Every structure is written in structure tokens, then in C-alpha cells.
Amino acid sequence: MRSWFPLLLAVTAAHPASAQRTVRLALGGTWSSDLARDAVLDNTVLTLGVAPGGTVGVAVPITPNGSYRLVIEAGYSTSTLSASSDAGNAGNLSRVATISTVAMLDGAIHGALRWQAGGGLLFYRPAEKQGVFLDGGVRRYQLAGGMSWTHPLTPVLSLLILGRYSFHEFITPVLGARGYSSYQSIHRAGLQVGVERRF
Amino acid sequence: MRRLLPLVLVLAVACSDLFAPQRTDAYEYRCLPTIGSFCADTVAFHWPPSDQPVRVYTASGSALAPHLATALSRWNGAFLYGELRLVAVTDSNSADIILENIFPPENNLLREPMHAFAVGCTGATDSPVDHVYQLPIHSYIFSNTGQAVPGIDLCYSIVVTHELGHALGILTHSPSIGDVMYASPVLDGLSDRDRQTIETAYHSPANVTTTGRR
Numbered sequence: 001m002r003s004w005f006p007l008l009l010a011v012t013a014a015h016p017a018s019a020q021r022t023v024r025l026a027l028g029g030t031w032s033s034d035l036a037r038d039a040v041l042d043n044t045v046l047t048l049g050v051a052p053g054g055t056v057g058v059a060v061p062i063t064p065n066g067s068y069r070l071v072i073e074a075g076y077s078t079s080t081l082s083a084s085s086d087a088g089n090a091g092n093l094s095r096v097a098t099i100s101t102v103a104m105l106d107g108a109i110h111g112a113l114r115w116q117a118g119g120g121l122l123f124y125r126p127a128e129k130q131g132v133f134l135d136g137g138v139r140r141y142q143l144a145g146g147m148s149w150t151h152p153l154t155p156v157l158s159l160l161i162l163g164r165y166s167f168h169e170f171i172t173p174v175l176g177a178r179g180y181s182s183y184q185s186i187h188r189a190g191l192q193v194g195v196e197r198r199f
Numbered sequence: 200m201r202r203l204l205p206l207v208l209v210l211a212v213a214c215s216d217l218f219a220p221q222r223t224d225a226y227e228y229r230c231l232p233t234i235g236s237f238c239a240d241t242v243a244f245h246w247p248p249s250d251q252p253v254r255v256y257t258a259s260g261s262a263l264a265p266h267l268a269t270a271l272s273r274w275n276g277a278f279l280y281g282e283l284r285l286v287a288v289t290d291s292n293s294a295d296i297i298l299e300n301i302f303p304p305e306n307n308l309l310r311e312p313m314h315a316f317a318v319g320c321t322g323a324t325d326s327p328v329d330h331v332y333q334l335p336i337h338s339y340i341f342s343n344t345g346q347a348v349p350g351i352d353l354c355y356s357i358v359v360t361h362e363l364g365h366a367l368g369i370l371t372h373s374p375s376i377g378d379v380m381y382a383s384p385v386l387d388g389l390s391d392r393d394r395q396t397i398e399t400a401y402h403s404p405a406n407v408t409t410t411g412r413r
Contacts, residue, residue, distance in 0.1 A: 036279075038219040041402040044280050083280035089401050091248050091281035131279050171217065178279065178394070179220030 020059075020066040026162050026194025027054045030077050030098075033187045035170055036132060036180075044085040046132060048096065053077025055162065055192055059106060069106040071116055075099070075190075081126070094128035100166065102144040109147070117145040122168055134174040142168035146190075156198050164190040225395040226378070230326070230370040238370075242327055244407035245283075245368040245400050246295075252284040255363070256294035256335075263300050263340055263359055265352070270360040274367060277394045282401040283367065292412075296336045296366045298359060303339045315361040316383045319343055319354035324365040327407045334411035338362035357387050364393070368400045 029050050036046040057073035078097040083090030104118030122142045126133035146164040153159055169183035230238035246253050255271060257263045271285045288294050303323050315322040322340040325333070340358050342351055361384050373380040378390045 036217055038217075038280070040219040040221055041280070041398060044402065046280060083282075085280070085402060087402060087404065089245065089248065089282050091251065091284070093281045130275065131281055134276055134279075169215065174279070175217065178391075181218045183215050184217040185215050 020061040020069070020198070022059045022196045022198050024057045024059070024073075024160055024162075024194060024196040025054065026160055026192035027052075028162070028190060028192030028194075029053070030075075030079075030164070030188055030190035032079070034184070035081070035186065036175065036184050042086040042089075044083055044090050046081065046083045049080035049082070051077035051079030051098065053098075053190075055100075055164075055194070059196075067108055071104045071106045071118070072102070073104070074101050077190075081131075083131075093131045093133075094126055096127070096133070097125040099123040099125065100142070100144070102142070102166070104144060106148075112150045114148050115145070116148065119143045122166070132172050132175055135172065138170075138172050140168040140170060140186075142166045150196055153195070158196045158198075160194045160196040162190070162192040162194070164188075164192070220395075222395040222399055224392045225399040226373045226375070226380075226392060227371055228369045228396050228400045237326055240330070242330060242370060242407055243368070243400070243403065243405045244327060244332060244370060245403075245405050246409075247405075250295070250409060252286045253296065253367075254286055254288040254294050255296045255298065256288050256291045257298040257300075258291075259289065261298075261300045262342075262351075263298050263355055266356045266359040267298065269356060270363045273360055273389050274363060274397070277389055277397050278401070279398075282398075285363075285367075291335075294335050295409075296338065296363070298338045298340060298362070300341060301339055302341050315358045318383075318385070319348055319351050320358050322358040322362040324362045326365075326370065330407050332407050332409045334409050336366045338366060353387060357384050360387075360389070364397070367397065368405070369393075369396060 029052050031050050032048040034045050034047050038044040053076050055073050055075040057071055059069045059071045061069050076099050078095055081093040081096045100122050102118055102120030104116040106114055106116045109115050120142055122140050123137060125137045129136050144166040146162060149161045150158040166188045168186050170186045171183050230236060230242040232238050232240055257267050267287055271287060275285050291297055320340060320342050322338060324338040325336045340355060340362060360379050364380050369380050372382040375381060375392060377386060378393050379386045379388065380393055
């Protein structure tokens with residue numbers, strides 16, 4: 001995470017259109033598709049619960065008129081991890097935190113509605129080394145995108161609604177060592193509400 | 200068509216699934232009614248979710264104590280989907296499985312039909328009777344030649360893991376010397392076949408219930 005600070009400082013100082021620079025803070029929830037499926041073991045499915053969490057970010061204009069911006073976000077969420085199987089023999093595992101870091105291009109759609117698209121890294125951090133996370137956390141590359149909408153509350157502060165989608169491929173060292181091959185495509189969707197401040 | 204190619208590639212990547220291994224190396228874990236078997240019927244056991252975490256006890260001063268944590272870690276680590284959770288407890292009254300460093304009661308080794316005959320030590324574990332497992336399950340692990348013999352620690356490490364495997368549901372022995380569940384085990388750890396076998400046991404029907412304390 002520390003490696004982001006110099007980059008954040010660099011991009012926030014990169015363009016003179018300071019009136020358009022914003023920082024944002026939002027809270028909400030993230031849904032994730034199933035982490036793993038095993039049809040050989042009586043249709044066992046490993047599921048992450050809906051994860052409450054938050055996002056902090058900055059948006060910096062990269063064109064003179066501010067129509068395109070660079071958005072850098074870091075998000076944290078934590079959720080339950082549970083498995084189910086046809087025979088009912090799978091159970092709950094320890095909670096898993098996810099830390100998402102993304103850099104996205106941002107552009108206007110209509111009015112206060114804007115799109116974002118980019119990529120970054122997603123870190124899984126289990127509370128305990130067990131199950132598919134027997135060797136601890138993993139890091140995956142992700143594609144990310146979404147939309148944002150703002151509504152002015154004061155001259156410098158706006159209500160912010162973020163809709164986010166991301167995609168990555170999931171596998172862990174222990175799954176690979178036990179003979180699992182290929183990757184599980186993971187789709188994540190989130191909705192967050194917060195504030196954005198111009199500076 | 201060329202313009203659609205990137206989209207097709209993205210969709211193909213976005214829909215990939217993990218391919219699970221077939222577990223074809225798993226050996227028989229059930230007690231079958233064959234000649235010489237203690238079972239008159241096919242018997243299959245695993246700890247149900249309602250009985251978890253499974254609590255395991257050995258006396259803190261016991262020669263087995265240093266090896267219990269290792270054995271619990273090995274068997275807990277065999278599962279990917281939370282099928283079983285083993286914990287050590289310090290009170291034998293709250294235990295589901297008790298490991299004792301003594302010869303079986305009444306000096307009757309045959310009372311415990313699941314054995315391990317390793318070099319230097321022997322183990323024996325209670326078996327289910329008439330599709331019922333009486334709790335707590337006792338495992339007796341003892342030195343063949345005395346506690347001070349070189350290599351006894353290694354033997355205890357192997358046999359604690361082996362006997363715990365019986366108490367978890369592997370009610371028979373592996374035919375391969377490369378597995379910890381071989382009748383005269385030499386492997387100090389779990390093989391891939393041991394892992395596949397316990398995974399298979401916990402994803403297959405069981406016909407044994409537990410009774411007694413919990």
C-alpha cells in the first residue's frame with residue numbers, strides 16, 4: 001500500500017486544473033461470484049458472502065477541459081467464506097478480507113454520470129491459513145470498471161454513488177498443488193455511497 | 200469478424216472454470232464385510248458438520264503431546280472446503296477423541312481392531328459397533344520397546360497421525376507403503392493418496408452415527 005503514496009502525490013500534482021481534482025470516500029457492499037467449484041466432490045461450491053467495505057480514491061484531470069480524468073482507488077472489504085455441497089458436508093471457513101487497488105480512466109457520459117475503466121491488483125487476505133487459503137493470501141490482477149454519479153451538496157462537497165464491476169482469475173497455490181487446473185473466473189459487483197470533495 | 204475477436208477472447212477468459220482433479224488415487228476407506236474384517240456390513244463414517252469442531256485430547260505431559268499439534272495440522276490441512284475442523288482441548292471430559300500413551304485396557308489389543316504396527320511403536324483405535332461410534336473415541340499408542348529408544352519420537356509422530364486418520368473415518372488401511380494409513384506406516388505425513396481418500400470419505404455417504412458425550 002505504501003508504494004501508492006508517491007504515485008498519488010505525483011498524479012495529484014500533475015495537472016494545473018486543481019479545481020477539478022477530487023478525493024472520495026464511499027461505503028457499501030460487494031458481491032462476488034463463486035470462488036471455486038468442484039464437481040468431482042459432490043458439487044462443492046465455495047462462496048464469498050456479500051462484503052461490506054469502503055473505498056478511498058482520487059480523481060485527477062488529464063485533459064485541459066477536464067473531460068477525462070485518472071481515478072485511483074483503494075478499497076477494503078471483508079466477508080464470510082463458506083462452502084456447500086450436495087451431501088452437506090462442507091462448512092464455514094475463516095473470514096477473508098479483500099484489498100483492491102485500481103487505476104482507471106474516467107470520462108463523462110451525461111451530466112453528472114461518468115464511466116470508469118482500468119485495472120489493478122486484488123489481494124485476498126484470509127483471517128486463518130486454512131482450506132483453499134492454506135498457504136495464506138494471494139494476489140491477482142484484475143480488470144475493473146463502472147460508473148459514478150455525483151450530486152452537489154455544498155460548493156466543494158458532493159454526494160457520490162459508485163457502481164463497480166471487476167473481473168479476475170482465481171487460483172491459489174494449494175489448489176494448484178492439489179491438481180486443480182485452469183482458473184476460476186471471478187466477477188465482482190459493488191455499490192457504494194459516499195462523498196466527493198473538490199480541492 | 201476481426202473486430203469481434205477481442206470480445207470473443209475476453210468472453211472466453213471471463214467464463215473459465217477451475218478443473219478439479221479426479222481423485223482416482225483414493226484407496227478404500229470403508230470397512231467392508233470381507234474375510235478377516237471386523238465389520239459384518241459395509242461401514243462408512245465421517246464427522247458430520249453438527250459435531251464440529253472435533254475436539255482431540257492428550258495429556259499435556261504425555262509423550263504423544265508434542266505430536267498431536269502436528270497431526271491436527273496435517274489432517275486439517277487436507278481439506279479445502281471446511282469439511283472438518285479439529286481442535287486440541289486440555290480437558291479430557293470435553294474431548295471427542297482421546298489419545299493415550301498406554302497399552303489398550305485389559306491388555307486386549309484385539310479389542311481395538313484398527314491397528315498400526317510401526318517400527319518401535321504400535322497404535323490401536325476404537326471402531327464403530329453396529330453403525331454406532333461411542334464417544335469419546337480412544338486411541339492407544341504405545342512403545343514396543345520403551346520410551347528411551349532412538350527413533351521413538353518419529354514413530355509416535357507417524358502413529359498419532361495414523362490413528363487420528365482412523366478416528367476421522369479411514370476405517371481400513373492403505374495398500375501402499377507410501378501412505379501414512381498403511382498398516383505398518385513409515386511415512387511421517389500425509390501422501391496425496393491419503394488426502395484424496397479423506398476428501399472422498401467426507402464427500403460420500405456415511406452410515407455411522409455418534410453417541411455419548413458432546
